Amino acid sequence: MATKLKMRKGDLVQVISGKDRGKQGRIIEALPRENRVIVENLNVVKKHQRPRAMRDSSRMGQQQIQPGGVFDVSAPMPASNVMVVCPVCNRATRVGYEFRDSKDGQVKVRVCKRADCGEVLDR
Ligand SMILES: [Zn+2]
Structure with a gap:
């Protein structure tokens, strides 16, 4: 899987x-x-x-040499x-997913899996 x-x-x-x-x-x-x-x-x-010579140089006009x-x-x-x-607690962490409320309804966000943090990773 x-x-x-x-x-x-x-x-x-x-x-x-x-x-x-x-x-x-x-x-x-x-x-x-x-x-x-x-x-x-x-x-x-x-x-x-x-x-x-770069292979896809034809698009660029003249031929380019790498x-x-x-x-x-x-x-x-x-x-x-x-x-x-994690940008919040500054530690390497596993990533979890949670649903959070937002102005567009429920959104799936990535969260820090540290038990004492749990903050959203994307902001
Ligand atoms: Zn964290």
Whole structure:
């Protein structure tokens, strides 16, 4: 069964396993279908790139050349390796869902699962 990704682009997350364990960063891309996230400046790999013409350059008018070299790029990491950091209590937490009243009726919101916090994560 596929579980829905609880992280979103822009979330601050803490890495709980792997080489970047303990570090925090912001999600720059969520990949729900792969259950992975790309976190800014984390899980950085060296990418060796040859100079080459960019494939989709035709749209841009003239052809563009991508320069070669070694780049640091953030690689996608499994979403299970990170936890969302609650912006209210500042701790890595699991994410729960609750229904809250709003001007548009009941809305589903993400909440901090810490027992002594429980605050809404999105604001
Ligand atoms: Zn919290």
